[in-house]
Amino acid sequence: MQAKKLNVKDKYRLLTRDLDWEFSYEDRKEAFPYEEFEGIKITDWDKWEDPFRLTMDAYWKYQAEKEKKLYAIYDAFAQNNGHLNVSDARYVNALKVFLTAVSPAEFASSNGFAWAGRHYGGAGARVAAQMQSIDELRHYQTQIHAMSHYNKYFDGFEEFPHMHDRVWYMSVVKSFFDDCRSSGPFEYIVAVSFAFEYVLTNLLFVPFMSGAAYNGDMATVTFGFSAQSDEARHMTLGLEIIKFLLEQHEDNVPIVQEWIDKWLWRGYRILAVVAMMMDYMLPQKFMSWKEAWELYFEDAGGALFKDLERYGIKMPDFTETIKNEKDHISHQAWWVFYSHGHAAAFHTWTPTAEELDWLSEKYPDTFDQYYRPRLEAAAELEAKGERFYTAGLPQLCQTCQIPMFFTNVDEGKPTEIVYRESTYNDERFHFCSNECKHIFDREPEKYVHAWLPVHQIFQGNCGGGGLDEVMEYYRMGLGEMNLDYKGSPDEKRWKKWKGVA
Amino acid sequence: MHPAFLYAWSDRKHLEWNASVYEVTIDTTGEVIEVEEGQTILAAALRQGVWLPFACGHGTCATCKCELLDGYVEHGDASPFALMDMEREEGKFLACCATPESDLVIEANIDVDPDFQGILVEDYAASVIAIESLSPTIVELRLSLDRPMPFQAGQYINLELPTVDRARAFSIANRPEGANEVSLHIRKVPGGSATTYVHETLAVGDAFNVSGPYGQFFVRTSDTKDAIFIAGGTGLSSPESMILDLLASDDTRQVYLFQGARNKSELYHRDKFEALAAQHANFHYVPALNEPEAADEWKGFTGFVHEAAEAHFDGKFSGHKAYLCGPPLMIDAAVTALMKGRLFEADIHMEKFLTAADGQSEITRSALFKKI
Numbered sequence: 001m002q003a004k005k006l007n008v009k010d011k012y013r014l015l016t017r018d019l020d021w022e023f024s025y026e027d028r029k030e031a032f033p034y035e036e037f038e039g040i041k042i043t044d045w046d047k048w049e050d051p052f053r054l055t056m057d058a059y060w061k062y063q064a065e066k067e068k069k070l071y072a073i074y075d076a077f078a079q080n081n082g083h084l085n086v087s088d089a090r091y092v093n094a095l096k097v098f099l100t101a102v103s104p105a106e107f108a109s110s111n112g113f114a115w116a117g118r119h120y121g122g123a124g125a126r127v128a129a130q131m132q133s134i135d136e137l138r139h140y141q142t143q144i145h146a147m148s149h150y151n152k153y154f155d156g157f158e159e160f161p162h163m164h165d166r167v168w169y170m171s172v173v174k175s176f177f178d179d180c181r182s183s184g185p186f187e188y189i190v191a192v193s194f195a196f197e198y199v200l201t202n203l204l205f206v207p208f209m210s211g212a213a214y215n216g217d218m219a220t221v222t223f224g225f226s227a228q229s230d231e232a233r234h235m236t237l238g239l240e241i242i243k244f245l246l247e248q249h250e251d252n253v254p255i256v257q258e259w260i261d262k263w264l265w266r267g268y269r270i271l272a273v274v275a276m277m278m279d280y281m282l283p284q285k286f287m288s289w290k291e292a293w294e295l296y297f298e299d300a301g302g303a304l305f306k307d308l309e310r311y312g313i314k315m316p317d318f319t320e321t322i323k324n325e326k327d328h329i330s331h332q333a334w335w336v337f338y339s340h341g342h343a344a345a346f347h348t349w350t351p352t353a354e355e356l357d358w359l360s361e362k363y364p365d366t367f368d369q370y371y372r373p374r375l376e377a378a379a380e381l382e383a384k385g386e387r388f389y390t391a392g393l394p395q396l397c398q399t400c401q402i403p404m405f406f407t408n409v410d411e412g413k414p415t416e417i418v419y420r421e422s423t424y425n426d427e428r429f430h431f432c433s434n435e436c437k438h439i440f441d442r443e444p445e446k447y448v449h450a451w452l453p454v455h456q457i458f459q460g461n462c463g464g465g466g467l468d469e470v471m472e473y474y475r476m477g478l479g480e481m482n483l484d485y486k487g488s489p490d491e492k493r494w495k496k497w498k499g500v501a
Numbered sequence: 502m503h504p505a506f507l508y509a510w511s512d513r514k515h516l517e518w519n520a521s522v523y524e525v526t527i528d529t530t531g532e533v534i535e536v537e538e539g540q541t542i543l544a545a546a547l548r549q550g551v552w553l554p555f556a557c558g559h560g561t562c563a564t565c566k567c568e569l570l571d572g573y574v575e576h577g578d579a580s581p582f583a584l585m586d587m588e589r590e591e592g593k594f595l596a597c598c599a600t601p602e603s604d605l606v607i608e609a610n611i612d613v614d615p616d617f618q619g620i621l622v623e624d625y626a627a628s629v630i631a632i633e634s635l636s637p638t639i640v641e642l643r644l645s646l647d648r649p650m651p652f653q654a655g656q657y658i659n660l661e662l663p664t665v666d667r668a669r670a671f672s673i674a675n676r677p678e679g680a681n682e683v684s685l686h687i688r689k690v691p692g693g694s695a696t697t698y699v700h701e702t703l704a705v706g707d708a709f710n711v712s713g714p715y716g717q718f719f720v721r722t723s724d725t726k727d728a729i730f731i732a733g734g735t736g737l738s739s740p741e742s743m744i745l746d747l748l749a750s751d752d753t754r755q756v757y758l759f760q761g762a763r764n765k766s767e768l769y770h771r772d773k774f775e776a777l778a779a780q781h782a783n784f785h786y787v788p789a790l791n792e793p794e795a796a797d798e799w800k801g802f803t804g805f806v807h808e809a810a811e812a813h814f815d816g817k818f819s820g821h822k823a824y825l826c827g828p829p830l831m832i833d834a835a836v837t838a839l840m841k842g843r844l845f846e847a848d849i850h851m852e853k854f855l856t857a858a859d860g861q862s863e864i865t866r867s868a869l870f871k872k873i
């Protein structure tokens with residue numbers, strides 16, 4: 001018979017036990033005041049299975065090694081003027097979107113995990129959440145460092161923290177994290193670890209990282225690999241939390257279902273910007289948004305929800321809507337940014353002839369019919385020297401804060417914008433979709449005070465009423481980081497470096 | 502030596518076998534898998550019903566990191582962040598990318614059950630003592646071994662039958678008593694080469710090799726919860742061994758056996774279990790037929806075996822340990838019923854009787870469950 005060896009699980013237990021303590025003179029409930037407040041019932045924290053078994057000393061050792069490797073590559077990238085090797089300067093705009101939309105989310109998430117990690121009664125969950133908090137901080141920092149090289153050569157990077165709290169489209173991600181960080185610790189972790197990190201992460205990271213690889217951006221690719229090696233822990237934490245909550249008590253099942261529905265929808269809405277980035281901003285494209293959605297959600301997510309069914313969890317009904325929208329949202333989002341290109345911290349443009357053909361090929365049912373004509377008309381105006389910028393401001397959804405551009409594809413009316421509304425305390429609120437309306441109706445108090453950037457402009461809270469004043473408030477200026485790529489300082493510099501006339 | 506030359510003088514099948522299949526032993530559990538040239542260790546394991554932890558499946562997340570105890574691997578597309586140089590030097594590799602370059606012994610991050618005795622797998626010479634019909638499609642095959650084989654009730658052995666390539670798994674149906682005899686229940690699989698051979702050609706006195714014991718299917722005696730066994734078809738084999746063993750050791754927990762068969766002629770060993778139920782107050786036996794014939798005059802439970810369990814427990818299973826054994830579809834249905842009745846992965850143990858027809862789709866499942 002084989003000699004009994006300590007397995008990894010037991011080793012980890014021995015190394016980490018006693019991280020918890022008995023409450024002798026304080027009330028345990030007061031120490032963990034949020035544990036019951038969401039209605040979640042925990043009957044036995046001992047049933048928590050550590051999703052990964054990493055001790056603190058091993059964690060520091062591994063992370064330090066990763067940093068060493070990563071920064072060596074950043075240095076080499078900078079020394080070799082790596083920015084000159086990207087496919088085209090238009091690509092750098094995808095990075096601006098990443099830095100302004102994704103990086104602050106990493107920071108918010110770090111913050112959220114630190115808080116949530118404080119409030120779990122079980123030591124295992126506390127340690128896992130706190131480790132993730134540190135990971136997220138590392139991602140935030142390493143992203144900034146990866147981008148800092150580009151910041152020396154391109155416009156649009158430098159003011160991202162200032163803009164995060166002000167600019168109309170950045171409020172989308174900000175409000176997502178404000179929403180989950182102001183819920184309880186269990187909703188927070190279901191939102192971030194499960195809905196976002198487990199179910200949707202491949203639709204965020206793979207597009208940016210493959211985009212970087214296809215467009216010669218080795219610094220970002222390397223960052224991506226480094227972050228992904230942490231991502232596994234985040235994903236397994238997402239799975240463990242879902243299993244744990246569902247198994248702890250049957251009363252948790254309907255609560256968790258509502259959270260899954262809400263946060264998958266909110267996460268999906270944010271991905272509209274990824275969809276647009278994939279289809280319009282990458283000079284070298286690797287996959288269309290539609291293909292990515294099919295691969296990473298419809299196939300992989302399908303298998304997951306088939307397994308979750310055993311717990312009584314069902315696939316949200318709105319996945320049908322998403323399926324219908326997958327032929328549309330990237331084109332709609334790009335048009336919003338193109339037409340508001342004066343108020344964005346990155347450049348927009350009309351696609352080249354080859355890019356238009358690629359879009360026709362990837363979206364045979366919709367592109368030529370609905371979206372190509374508009375882009376061609378815009379190109380014609382541009383050729384006449386009348387590049388189109390809208391004078392209006394978009395109406396924003398009260399829940400997701402995205403401009404109302406989504407159309408009624410569910411009812412086969414792809415040119416009709418969806419407007420939904422609810423009245424609460426005699427006030428009317430507007431939504432981009434049934435789902436955002438439903439989220440509001442469930443917890444109206446949480447959204448009535450939302451800081452909607454467009455409303456704030458109209459109320460005079462953003463520097464003043466004129467475009468110049470708002471641009472100053474945003475620290476965007478006019479004609480450097482914004483407006484069309486054609487004729488931009490970015491383009492001029494790029495042509496000079498590349499010796500193109 | 503030039504490969505074409507080798508080819509000329511050696512038996513083709515033999516050459517391919519040697520050149521392309523490596524044996525990988527997972528030291529942690531004693532499981533052994535066969536990995537083809539160019540196949541990743543993870544892909545081979547999942548296809549052979551052996552669970553290894555994984556998430557991304559393509560070398561970036563490090564969830565599938567294993568340690569090499571013996572042999573050589575090619576690291577494949579492992580990301581330098583998921584598998585750092587210092588780890589490569591320490592003999593770590595990623596199972597989702599690594600392909601063996603020799604036979605391997607590896608350690609994986611899987612939990613070893615405290616009730617697992619870790620009995621070493623060995624080869625035994627077997628000869629047929631008896632082949633008896635249990636039902637129109639099932640025979641009992643009794644083998645005598647060259648020496649006693651220690652095993653845990655519930656485990657299985659691999660048979661290396663003459664004229665059949667690759668070994669086939671069959672669960673041991675007798676209880677471990679230290680004797681050098683094992684008894685197997687073997688269903689004839691339509692179109693199946695090994696089981697057809699056993700049913701039609703194999704004769705008393707025939708000799709071949711077996712290896713074992715294998716598997717993680719055994720009673721978790723250290724957990725005192727009452728035990729529910731759900732068996733479909735020849736999936737009675739392991740539970741029979743486990744139940745006989747429990748009752749013989751005077752274990753006092755409640756033990757329930759739900760035995761499923763199509764009709765009365767397929768329901769074998771009923772008398773044996775009815776007698777045991779009469780003898781032991783803590784043993785309860787419920788046979789279920791899903792397609793009884795009129796001539797069966799069946800008065801017992803009609804329906805699938807998991808439905809019999811649901812009816813018995815009023816759909817509530819929490820507080821038990823469940824042991825499932827039989828064809829994959831039956832196991833799937835039983836897991837669904839148990840989870841609906843709020844019994845979860847940690848308390849569900851199973852042996853899926855996979856055949857070559859089932860093995861293909863395992864990798865498309867989600868990572869939510871490890872063992873079920």
Ligand SMILES: Cc1cc2nc3c(=O)[nH]c(=O)nc-3n(C[C@H](O)[C@H](O)[C@H](O)COP(=O)(O)OP(=O)(O)OC[C@H]3O[C@@H](n4cnc5c(N)ncnc54)[C@H](O)[C@@H]3O)c2cc1C
Pocket residue numbers: 550657669670671672673685686687688689690691692693694695696697716735736738739852853854855856857858859
């Ligand atoms: C751990 C374990 C324990 C088991 N215990 C028992 C037991 O106690 N009793 C018992 O009766 N059974 C048991 N089984 C099942 C048993 O091992 C199989 O029924 C047996 O291996 C079938 O062998 P075969 O040669 O007859 O069939 P095979 O020739 O292997 O074919 C099986 C089926 O798959 C089809 N098939 C063959 N190759 C392919 C292919 N490449 N792709 C798709 N389909 C294919 C065949 O047509 C046939 O229907 C157990 C299985 C496992 C894994």
Ligand code: FES
Pocket residue numbers: 232554555556557558559560561562563564565566583595596597598
């Ligand atoms: S499963 Fe992710 S690295 Fe192997």
Ligand SMILES: [Fe+2]
Pocket residue numbers: 269397398399400401402431432433436
């Ligand atoms: Fe919305």
